[in-house]
Amino acid sequence: MSSTNWNLEPSLESTAVVQIKAQYELFINGQWQAPLSKTYFDSVNPADESHLAKIAWAQAQDIDLAVQAARSAYENVWSKLSGAERGKYLFRIARLMQEKSRELAVLETLDGGKPIKESRDVDVPLACNHFFYYAGWADKLQEAFAGREVAALGLAAQITPWNFPLLMLAWKIAPALACGNTVVLKPAETTSLTALKFAEICQEAGLPAGVVNIVTGYGDSGAALVAHPDVNKIAFTGSTAVGKQIQKACIGTDKKLTLELGGKSANIILEDAPIDQAVEGVINAIFFNQGHVCCAGSRLYVQESIATRVIEKLKFRLQSIYVGNPLDKNTDIGAINSKKQLETIERYISLGVEEGAEMYQPSCHLPAKGYYCPPTLFTDVAQSARIAQEEIFGPVLTIQTFRTIDEVLQKANNSPYGLAAGVWTDKGARIFGLSSQLQAGVVWANTYNKFDPASPFGGYKESGFGREGGLHGLSAYLKFIN
Amino acid sequence: MQPNTSLTDFSVLLNSVAPVDQIGSLERIAKIQTRSLKGPAKLQGLRMALSMIDLTTLEGKDTPGKVRQMCYKAQHLHDQADGLPTVAAVCVFPTMVGVAKAALAHTAIKVAAVSTAFPAGQAPFEVKKLDTLHAVEHGADEIDMVISRGRFLAGDYNFVFDEIAAIKELCGSARLKVIFETGELDSLDQVKRVSTLAIAAGADFIKTSTGKIQPAATFPVVLTMLTAIKDHYDKTGQMIGMKPAGGISSAKIALQHLLLVKEVLGEAWLNNEWYRFGASSLANDLLMQYQKQLTGKYQSASYFSID
Structure with missing residues (x-):
């Protein structure tokens, strides 16, 4: 049996509720x-x-x-x-x-x-x-x-x-x-x-x-x-x-x-992690608010034994991310805040390709007017690549693999920034071990981008x-x- | 599918199953639940949901008369409305398969029979085999078996695997749905394990519940099972069907389930060959919403036949 095309119709929030002055x-x-x-x-x-x-x-x-x-x-x-x-x-x-x-x-x-x-x-x-x-x-x-x-x-x-x-x-x-x-x-x-x-x-x-x-x-x-x-x-x-x-x-x-x-926060997936929820967490960490988040999990580190599966799942997940009119209630990624910022992001995407990383973007129809950028993954990224070191502040994720916990700890801390980090593992001891050594103001375990007024937020280093x-x-x- | 006989100890397979995080699962579902479905897409979704129903009666007091009435409704959901599909199947006890087959002769509607000492599964294996054979011999197109939850919880995975594989053999050309009764399985980790096991043992469909135990087809359980289906598909290219059953009684929830399928598995699963709802009261709510979409008005429940 052939597959069914079932596309959501636009569902626009009304703007009648606001009166913007001239x-x-x-x-x-x-x-x-x-x-x-x-x-x-x-x-x-x-x-x-x-x-x-x-x-x-x-x-x-x-x-x-x-x-x-x-x-x-x-x-x-x-x-x-x-x-x-x-x-x-x-x-x-x-x-x-x-x-x-x-x-x-x-x-x-x-x-x-x-x-x-x-x-x-x-x-x-x-x-x-x-x-x-x-x-x-x-x-x-x-x-x-x-x-x-x-x-x-x-x-x-x-x-x-x-x-x-x-x-x-x-x-x-x-x-x-x-x-x-x-x-x-x-x-x-x-x-x-x-x-x-x-x-x-x-x-x-x-x-x-x-x-x-x-x-x-x-x-x-x-x-x-x-x-x-x-x-x-x-x-x-x-x-x-x-x-x-x-x-x-x-x-x-x-x-x-x-x-x-700023930040260039590391999101770390260990091989014993709940993989599907970790993938969802990665999506949330980097694509929330178009990636315009100071604590965005923009550097993904995946343990090598599960890297192929995680990347495969991430790419599939990107197909059901809706990019477009921010007033549409189904939109997951809205407009880039300004033309200037869109140019910055596009410059980094070109740089990533020049640096030899492999880029993946899902096919999506972007509105003709306005500032939009599709969700972007870079695999085969080197720790020394600029896209892995500098804050892009957009929906762009760099993915690196690692073998041991010591290795990922060193790589995660190898940044002038230290705002946030994420750790995905089923083992409580590993959460405590990593979170006490990661140089980041916030470490989220098996979740990301959680905020509460009672919880302090701030950074290390730059x-x-x-x-x-x-x-x-x-x-x-x-x-x-x- | 055929059982994977290259495996001899299923604990090895099950130990490779990634853990499932309950809170993360709930967050994923919350994202689906904020999706907004309107206009033609909603109508399409409602029609699709209707076409995926396994209209079910599984009561001690079932009679041929009741089953025949249900079979008529299966073909004529609401003749006052145009463009409605029929349901996918009716689901009955093995003793009623003959009645249902006769009532649905010359239609495309399938007859599914629950089996293996439904709902508890607490019968000797020989009895379960006879139960299944009876249904198959009377023409059942689909067999909805229950697993031995006690054996699964005791860690006797080989027993559960063998049981599923043996019933699959008896099915012949009938498609096998394996019911886990997830309300008795405690955690999402267990749901993921049992899904992986049943798929390896030859299930064509995996199914949440009997409808006799609550909780039944909750969103986190369904998401976990869909994920197991996706993992199997990614590994083998082979599709497995999904059937949530029990507790899905409103159109809104049914549509959210379909959105979950669309995002987790993809649109290839959005038809009644690969997705079913086990439900008795869902159909009428879908019909009411369908009429609402067409006419802009809610009608009284009295305008929709109960059987």
């Missing part, structure tokens, strides 16, 4: 303020290259106004509130975010290109959970650090990346406010819309003016924020190159700094320092008086 101003001191220079930039939907909105481009004078507003709110309002009162605002924000979760999810997908099912099921619920979690800590800071006396730092400057715009905002703003700081946040230029929506939520929650300020713009806006002398704390998530610039800019100041940077999430995330926004 133009967005800066959110300073609880109000929308036009940038003094009157300059704006365009925000583009990467799924079809359509224009979404004009966004204010903050310059140094605008940043100064935002910092002044945040300082004044800190001195006059926020630092005078009890932890319980701050907690109430955070709970209110969390509930409002939940109420608007559909709107936030659609907006995140339109602006950034990620599949609606991820923004709906991962980004937005997790962002809400971060606010709920840190709201609960706001009146328990003394209990959080027993025997220590803690105080807010003051004014936190926060710069977020384009891969998880709302979620990274939540990771940063929730603990900062819970600890009693006020905030100036600059979202990435390609994904400002959910941060601006968040500003509306702050207004709706009645958050005192100036406690949260959102300044949009490019890298120059971020640099002006980092350089501002009245900033007490800088939190940055983004590339290692920019992280290094920020660290340099902070030399000789008493600004407290946390950096969450993946950054400081932790976000959990109790550790609180201490990044506090000073310890004794």
Whole structure:
């Protein structure tokens, strides 16, 4: 009997729930303020290259106004509130975010290109959970650090990346406010819309003016924020190159700094692993959010005895990955965030071929407009190949084999990065053995890309320092008086 | 398929079976369950599911009259609607095979008989053989045997293998479905092992449950069995059929199962030669959803015949 063609029809999420304004101003001191220079930039939907909105481009004078507003709110309002009162605002924000979760999810997908099912099921619920979690800590800071006396730092400057715009905002703003700081946040230029929506939520929650300020713009806006002398704390998530610039800019100041940077995380499958679930884990580790994940499991290490089977299964699995319109509820891999990023990924794919690795991409029909990249596997990759060493930040997986556990441990740690790692094995002892020796901030065992507000996240080596999430995330926004 | 007689100790084979992680399996299933099925693709799925049903009656009180009624329904699912397929087969006790064959003469609908002292399988081997022979001699097209779960759980894999291989021989041209009763097998690792064993022993189809024990055809169990079928196919190029049975009573769940098949095995399995649902109440929910898709309205259950 011949096989049946059974193709899923497009199932598009409605965009009626969002109203995108033609133009967005800066959110300073609880109000929308036009940038003094009157300059704006365009925000583009990467799924079809359509224009979404004009966004204010903050310059140094605008940043100064935002910092002044945040300082004044800190001195006059926020630092005078009890932890319980701050907690109430955070709970209110969390509930409002939940109420608007559909709107936030659609907006995140339109602006950034990620599949609606991820923004709906991962980004937005997790962002809400971060606010709920840190709201609960706001009146328990003394209990959080027993025997220590803690105080807010003051004014936190926060710069977020384009891969998880709302979620990274939540990771940063929730603990900062819970600890009693006020905030100036600059979202990435390609994904400002959910941060601006968040500003509306702050207004709706009645958050005192100036406690949260959102300044949009490019890298120059971020640099002006980092350089501002009245900033007490800088939190940055983004590339290692920019992280290094920020660290340099902070030399000789008493600004407290946390950096969450790039990664080239190793995902290790041992021969006794539950192979089918490991294959699924690999898919999740590298293709989640188009591979735009700092902790993406982009280096796969498979024990040689099972490598053929694992690669065969991976290739088959790629056939049922849907690449396309991010608003389609069946889409697994959406649009690459920007043209620039797509060019970077394509450059690395060509480089991989030049380096002699064998490339595999499933046949898939990509939309004619927009920025798309099929899921890509490279086998026969050398440890010394650049595609195995450098962060690609796209749906590209390098696969290497290994013979012994010592060998894979050395190879996994042989990287300037150290953000995350995955270990797949049926033996508990091997999990403990490897996870204690892998130089990575997070080691997942028989799973990957699991996040929870109670769990700290951060890197080793050039993946950054400081932790976000959990109790550790609180201490990044506090000073310890004794 | 023919039994793989080159194997003498099946513990060697079974020790090479990769372990199964329950949580990872559930995550894989959750991904399938968020797939959105709409429009013509949903209609196609509903029709496909109807055509894969083994319409079943397996009760102590079964009579020729009941079986004949069911055989009529098997051919005429809902004559008020156009374009409906028939079900794939009816599934009855061996004593009812003759009745069903007569009722379904001149149709393409198969007659399947449960066998080997269904559902518990607790009878001497000679009795199981007679049970099977009776069904085959009366014209059964398919034999749904149960395995000796007690022997399997006791680690007596050779016994279970031999039993399946012996029944397969008696089947002649009838296709053999091997029922594991996964609700009695404890873990997904066991499900993977028993699937591998039954396929090696000559099963044409592997089947989750008798329908008499809960849990029955749960998603993780079905996924594990599909994976065993895929592994065998990758190794040998030989297709094995799959039949979840028990607990699949809604169209929504049935369609999710078909999506699982599409992604785990591929579209070659999406027909009633390689995939079946063992169910009695599923058909009417599929019919109701089918009518809903066509007319935009849900109709009362009273408009769909129960037998």
